[in-house]
Amino acid sequence: MVEFSASTAEEAIAEWVSSSAGATEIAGLLREQLPLYAGRSSNEVTRIRGFLLAAFERTGLPSEALPYVMEELESGQDAYTVAAAARALRGGAPSPELVPLLRGALERMRGADVSMTFEVYKPRWPFPHPTTASDELRKTLAWIGPAEPGPSCCHAASHTEPIRDETDIRQIELEDQDGDTVRFGDFFVGKPAVVVFFYTRCDNPEKCSLSITKLAGLQVLKGDARVAAISYDPLYDTPARLKVYGRNRAIEFGNDVRFFRAPRDFEQLRSWFDLGVNYIGSMVNRHRIELYVLDTNGKIASSFTRMQWDNRRVIEAVQALARA
Amino acid sequence: MEDSEYERYIANYWRELDRQSAQEPETEMKDTALFSEENPRVAEAKAIASGARSDPEKLEKLFAIIRNPSEPIEARHSALTSLRALRFNSVVLDELRAAYLDALRDVIDDPDPDLRDEVLEILSKEKDEYAQRRLLESLTGQGSPLVPAQRALQLLSYDIHAEHFPLLREYVARSDDAETRLEAVRLLSADPASADLLMDLFADSKEDQEIRRASVAGLLSLAPQQYEERVKEIVLDDSEDETVRAEGLSALSHFGNPTALAQDERFNATIEELRTREANSESLEKALQGYMQMHLLR
Numbered sequence: 208m209v210e211f212s213a214s215t216a217e218e219a220i221a222e223w224v225s226s227s228a229g230a231t232e233i234a235g236l237l238r239e240q241l242p243l244y245a246g247r248s249s250n251e252v253t254r255i256r257g258f259l260l261a262a263f264e265r266t267g268l269p270s271e272a273l274p275y276v277m278e279e280l281e282s283g284q285d286a287y288t289v290a291a292a293a294r295a296l297r298g299g300a301p302s303p304e305l306v307p308l309l310r311g312a313l314e315r316m317r318g319a320d321v322s323m324t325f326e327v328y329k330p331r332w333p334f335p336h337p338t339t340a341s342d343e344l345r346k347t348l349a350w351i352g353p354a355e356p357g358p359s360c361c362h363a364a365s366h367t368e369p370i371r372d373e374t375d376i377r378q379i380e381l382e383d384q385d386g387d388t389v390r391f392g393d394f395f396v397g398k399p400a401v402v403v404f405f406y407t408r409c410d411n412p413e414k415c416s417l418s419i420t421k422l423a424g425l426q427v428l429k430g431d432a433r434v435a436a437i438s439y440d441p442l443y444d445t446p447a448r449l450k451v452y453g454r455n456r457a458i459e460f461g462n463d464v465r466f467f468r469a470p471r472d473f474e475q476l477r478s479w480f481d482l483g484v485n486y487i488g489s490m491v492n493r494h495r496i497e498l499y500v501l502d503t504n505g506k507i508a509s510s511f512t513r514m515q516w517d518n519r520r521v522i523e524a525v526q527a528l529a530r531a
Numbered sequence: 532m533e534d535s536e537y538e539r540y541i542a543n544y545w546r547e548l549d550r551q552s553a554q555e556p557e558t559e560m561k562d563t564a565l566f567s568e569e570n571p572r573v574a575e576a577k578a579i580a581s582g583a584r585s586d587p588e589k590l591e592k593l594f595a596i597i598r599n600p601s602e603p604i605e606a607r608h609s610a611l612t613s614l615r616a617l618r619f620n621s622v623v624l625d626e627l628r629a630a631y632l633d634a635l636r637d638v639i640d641d642p643d644p645d646l647r648d649e650v651l652e653i654l655s656k657e658k659d660e661y662a663q664r665r666l667l668e669s670l671t672g673q674g675s676p677l678v679p680a681q682r683a684l685q686l687l688s689y690d691i692h693a694e695h696f697p698l699l700r701e702y703v704a705r706s707d708d709a710e711t712r713l714e715a716v717r718l719l720s721a722d723p724a725s726a727d728l729l730m731d732l733f734a735d736s737k738e739d740q741e742i743r744r745a746s747v748a749g750l751l752s753l754a755p756q757q758y759e760e761r762v763k764e765i766v767l768d769d770s771e772d773e774t775v776r777a778e779g780l781s782a783l784s785h786f787g788n789p790t791a792l793a794q795d796e797r798f799n800a801t802i803e804e805l806r807t808r809e810a811n812s813e814s815l816e817k818a819l820q821g822y823m824q825m826h827l828l829r
Contacts, residue, residue, distance in 0.1 A: 248692070248694035249692040249694060250660050250663060250664065250692075250694070253660070254660075286629075287660070317625050317626060317628075318625035318626075318628055319628065320628050320629040321628065321629050321632055321659065321660075322629045322630075322632065322633050322636075329664075332636050332637075332639070332661060333636075333637075337633075339629045341629075408691060410690075410691075410692060440723075442723030442724070442726075442753075442754070443723045443753070487694050488694075488696060488697070488722070488724045489722070489723050489724045490691070490692070490694060490696070490722070490724075492692070492694070
């Protein structure tokens with residue numbers, strides 16, 4: 208398996224994709240937390256990921272890449288990666304169940320579309336053989352054909368995570384929206400918990416803002432479970448910012464409902480959860496949607512990542528823990 | 532709201548917008564004399580724009596005016612101004628965003644500096660990756676300058692994910708242009724990783740006073756509690772420039788931890804004592820009043 212580092216020039220990655228990369232190798236480069244993406248600007252990350260995704264049209268779309276493609280169609284804001292995802296689907300078999308995602312992406316690209324090309328990496332203007340996200344989405348819809356789609360598909364499925372990191376994070380100090388500190392174990396042990404990762408400077412309304420808005424709907428669990436959010440951006444997301452962000456999205460803070468930052472020990476949390484996030488300096492350059500259900504020992508029981516989750520499924524997962 | 536309900540809601544929203552657009556056909560004002568411009572082409576551009584909101588052909592005409600170097604510069608500016616306004620209320624322009632940005636990208640290298648500046652501003656506000664790339668290249672010497680460096684930094688700051696913070700730190704460290712350095716310091720107020728740098732700038736009595744003032748304002752919005760004690764020391768230092776002390780005190784007033792400030796008896800006693808001095812500068816006096824109102828007179 209090829210490995211690229213943070214210092215690999217993006218042009219070199221693109222050259223490899225264009226010349227010798229196979230579908231499985233390309234899919235292996237899509238995880239956000241790879242060192243490949245560390246220290247790169249958001250634009251650079253977007254260019255790389257878009258070029259990787261678009262290549263699946265030529266190489267074929269392996270099953271392990273499909274969640275990344277679906278994620279872009281569901282919540283991607285950048286026309287380049289959305290277009291790339293639409294192209295990627297054409298490397299697989301036509302799937303009518305994905306039509307709602309494609310149509311949703313088409314709506315989202317109204318007012319957000321831009322000319323681009325996948326013929327050349329990091330092209331100069333004017334671009335050779337330009338296309339747009341709308342063009343690519345319509346092309347894929349036409350390729351799938353007139354089959355009637357079923358009901359909206361593709362919520363995040365719950366899956367159980369293997370233990371990735373044996374570090375005991377119960378001693379990690381968290382600071383909440385009121386500036387009060389608590390150890391991870393003191394809040395997350397004793398009751399099941401739901402925890403979402405986000406940051407207030409996220410500019411994708413389909414990710415962090417929507418995640419917190421949906422988290423507000425999970426406050427029905429308080430009492431039986433804890434409901435929490437932890438910032439990816441602990442230096443910037445001060446308690447005051449956490450509080451305002453939550454309140455603006457109908458979060459009612461209390462003993463069982465808190466937002467946190469971990470200014471000193473965030474890297475331990477990041478490793479323990481194997482968070483799908485990367486950074487340039489302290490700024491997030493890319494992240495996925497991620498919600499974790501923790502058991503009464505504070506261990507991950509299940510996770511809902513990448514696609515929008517259905518609150519009902521999360522509630523079911525928590526209730527199952529409560530019954531166990 | 533269920534997902535299917537949400538999807539139906541969104542689809543209905545766009546259908547309603549389209550229906551309203553179709554019901555309100557605009558009349559192009561054919562009588563260009565109504566636009567009393569010296570330049571008839573400007574009047575024509577305005578006449579086209581007056582009927583363009585729901586008309587893709589007229590929007591394309593405006594794009595063509597912008598990108599055509601043979602058009603009078605005033606007409607090109609007029610078309611740009613019209614499109615900026617239409618961006619807020621034209622559903623059709625939403626659909627044509629890609630073509631709109633294409634026209635703007637065509638003008639990035641135009642010989643007219645004002646036109647370049649205007650299109651780059653629009654593209655920067657649209658968070659256009661290509662424009663951001665060109666601006667970064669111009670700042671790092673990899674491309675020709677498109678706008679002055681200070682302006683390029685401002686344009687990049689429209690998108691915090693433009694990740695120009697390392698470049699800003701370079702400018703603070705190395706630039707000999709005072710205005711550009713000052714702009715860079717202002718913009719670093721969004722970068723927590725620059726808090727130490729901002730503190731060092733504020734604490735350096737040999738540093739330019741404007742830079743010091745900009746630093747403390749950014750610093751305390753980024754990391755209020757972490758640097759409060761050091762800022763307080765400078766505020767209380769009689770050997771320090773009074774405008775710098777005033778800026779530090781104002782920053783504490785707005786961003787400081789109210790509980791910690793209320794409990795700092797030594798600091799507050801000194802502030803009250805400062806307030807009684809007759810020789811305070813106007814800026815320090817104002818800052819003292821502001822602090823006392825916010826923290827001491829409650």
